[in-house]
Amino acid sequence: MVLSNINKRIQSLICNKKSRPLLPFLLAIIFTIMVSNQSISTVPKNSEILWDTYGIPHIYGNNAQGAFQAFGWAQMQSHANLLLRLYGQARGRAAEYWGEDYVESDKWVLTMGVPKRAIAWYQAQSSAFRSYINAFATGINTYAKEHADLIDDEVEVVLPVRPEDVLAHLQRVLLFTFVVDPGRVADNTHPESTPGSNGWAIAPKRSASGKAMLLANPHLPWGDLFLWYEAQITAPGINAYGATLVGIPVLAIAFNDNLGWTHTVNTHDGWDAYELKLQNNGYVLDGKVRRFETAPLLLKVKQKNGSLQEQKILLKSSIHGPVVSEKANKALALRVVGEDRPGVLEQWWNMAKSQNLSEFQQALRRLQLPMFTVMYSDRQGHIMHLFNGVVPVRQQGDFKYWQGIIPGDTSKTLWTKTHPYQDLPKVIDPLSGWLQNANDPPWTTTFPTAIKADNYPSYMAPRGPMDFRAQSSAKMLAEDASISFEEMITYKHSTQMELAQRILDDLINAAQQGNELARRAAKVLAAWDRRTDANSKGAVLFNFWVENVDLDKLFATPWDEKSPRTTPDGLADPKSAVKALADAAAKVEKTYGTIDIAWGDVFRLRYGNLDLPANGGAGDQGIFRTVYFAPADNGRFQAVAGDSYVAAVEFSTPVKAMALTSYGNATQPNSPHVGDQLQLFARQQLRPVWRTRKEITAHLEERKVF
Structure with missing residues (x-):
């Protein structure tokens, strides 16, 4: 017309x-x-995937269902074996499929009620979003039918994938890995876990271009359910670019033409371990004995000869939550937030569709996402830090109290309500013009302090300390009044070690008075650039020394809330520190033949067939370019976690963006994209993000039309 x-x-x-x-x-x-x-x-007649030369799928959906179906197909093309294995584990049937190595995984998933709750979550979806999840599962199954020859035989047993599997996997990842890690439950502690992240939001007043900027930088293990998958999703009402964890059907970190966000793992306590007193086949609460809810299950375990052996397990649940251990006359039960929040996927989807801060906050107010800080920037120049999460309303105790074992024999410790959105710590457009989070509590997101701990319950988040990585993060932002897009990327790759900046001069002075080996070590450390670049000499020696000392007793001045960015400081015991240095030097010299071996000769980037010199290091040493290593062979170490997905975004016209998925965007055997971005990682570089159809077709590797 x-x-x-x-x-x-x-x-x-x-x-x-x-x-x-x-x-x-x-x-x-x-x-x-x-x-x-x-x-x-204009809406495309058919949904399609345009694959660029880095294996990034750019999905064009003729409607939302078409986009979800194409995304399911894309994830299978890149990660079919991994995705199916993860879904099998989320069913609690991995031992049945693949043997006894998965028994503990199945017990955890079944004890937490994941498969049963997944069905309830599926029924709780809006009719529209239920159809989207259906479409994602259809995409997975359609790929599997057409490309069975590209999928490992042993994971095909999971097929066909059901929509409930998607939600079971979501629960296993978010609620029962991030909110509560089974490994942490086993020893009844809440230690720091490996997953971490950096996030920056920079306002126009601190940006050289006068445009807001965003830095997304999660640090996760380089495998299993932690792997990031980078993609662009375009359909009526949405054009978002970002990443999600494999098996999740929406983007979890993303930006569009008008806004973007990232997540960091926040200091959020979303689970509690309650000690129950057992009596008369029940447990005591307020002086009365209550009965457990019980459910017997048969766990099938595949044997080496292919037969199935059955194990009987009895699931017990209390008013506090499921029972995870029993000893003598006591039991331990877990209470976990978020089990009543089935709308996580739809909230993420609506966040990606939002076009301004008001719409974005409307999505956030649903509080379906159980944890994670939200760092936000937009085209209008707004920046925001939200300490997001489902936070229990507790009647007593501070953060430290709730990290321990909680008495379960009184209802006074049993929380039943959670804080609404308006109660959560947040700041929008601070005077400083910048926000950072490096897994530190929200009180140190910017300076002057914008979120004050005194205004919130003492159980909301710990009062400190601000660790060295967070201090380094804040230092870079605070000391540069006009940050360009290129400088932000350079800062992102900073391997400067804040711990060394704080302690090294004292250590060198003390070591110069020590024995011959200590004096040689002092000379190496004096020449060191205090970085962990591949060619940095002295970093290996210092790292071995750190392993020999107790960091909690190392400093003369401990961390102080009144001086959060300059403490701790000073060497408390120079004599023992020098002895530890001499011991470290002897070990380094014996292992590598010299005490000034370069960092990259010892610490390696190994993925697929690549073996490259590494740069970066542990975040607790104050290295912003965070990489964690595990022992490999011949005294070498290889990267196993840390910087995994990075996106730098400036809300200019058009949007300027660079990104990197460290280990590449695929794990399927023979894919050219296994590890194909690791060379860039080693060179501390990001690659351009192609978002327009013209850019994508200029770098087109493959096109799939549905």
Whole structure:
């Protein structure tokens, strides 16, 4: 109808002599209208995936269902074996499929009620979003039917994937790995876990371009359910670019033309371990004995000969939650937040569809996401830090109290309510013009302090300390009044060790008075650049020394809430520190033949067939370029966690963005994208993000039309 009316108008102008002088001008206006109308209303007839040369899928959906189906297909093409194995574990049937190595995993998933709750979550979805999850599962199954030859035989037993599997996997990842890690439950502690992250939001007043910027930088293990998958999803009402964990059908960290966000693992306590007193086959609460809810299950375990052996397990649940251990006359039960929040996926989807801060906050207010800080920037220049999560309303105790074992024989410790959105620590557009989070409590997100701990319950988050990585993060932002996009990327790759900056001068001075080996070590450390670049000499020696000392007793001045960015400081016991240095030097020299071996000769990046010199190091030593290593062979160490997905975004016109998925965007055997970005990682570089169809087709590797 629109084109018909335009054609009629053109014909009347041609026939009207008085209008002919204006014809070129009018035709230009009409052409602009036509192009604008086409860009707004054009929807592809078919959904498709455009794969770029880094294996990033750019999904164009003719509707939302088409986009979800294509995304399911894309994840299978890149990660089929991993995805199916993860879904099998989320069913609690991995031991049945693959043997006894998965028994503990199945027990954990079944004890936490994941498969049963997944069914309830599926029924609780809106009808529209249920159809989206269905479409994602259809995409997975359709790929599997057409490309069975590309999938390992042993994981095909999981097929067909059901929509409930998607939600079971989501629960296993979010609630029962991030909120509560089974490994932490086993020893009844809440220690720091490996998952971490950096996040920055920079306002126009601190940006060299006058445009807001965002830095997304999660640090997760380089395998299993922690792997990131980078993608672009375009459909009516959405055009978002970002990443999600394999098996999750929506983007978890993303940006569009108008806004973006990232997550960091926050200091959020979303689970509690209750000690129950057992009596008369029940447990005591407020002086009365209550009965456990019980459910017997048969756990099937595949034997080496292919037969199935059955194990009987009895699931017990209390008012506090499921029982995870029993000894003598006591039991331990877990209470975990988020089990009543089935709308996580839809909230993430709506966050990606949002076009301004008001719409974004409307999505956040649903509080379906059980934890994670939200760091946000937008085209209008707003920045925000939200200490997001489902936080229990507790009647007593501070954060430290709730990290321990909680008495379960009184209802006074049993929380039943959670804080609404307005209660959560947050700041929008601080005076400083910058926000950072490096897994530190929200009180140190910017300076001058914008979120004050005194205004919140003492159990909300710990009062400190601000660790060295967070101090380094804040230092870089605070000391640069005009940060360019390129500088932000350079800062992101900083391998400077804040711990060394704080303690090294004292250590060198003390070591110069020590024995011959200590003096040689002091000379190496004095020449060291205090970084962990591949060619840094002295970093290996210092790292071995750190392993020999007790960091909690190392400093003369402990961390102080009143001086959060300059403490701890000073060497408490120079004599023992020098002895530890001499011991470290002897070990380094014996292992590597010299005490000034380069960092990259010892610490390696190994993925697929690649073996490259590493840079970066442990976050607790104050290294912003965070990489964690595990022992490998011949005294070498290889990267196993840390910087995994990085995105740097500036909300200019058009949006400027660079990104990297450290280990590549695929794990399927023979994929060219296994480890294909690791060379860039080793060179401390990001790659350009291609978002327009013109850019994508200029770097097109493959096209799939549905």
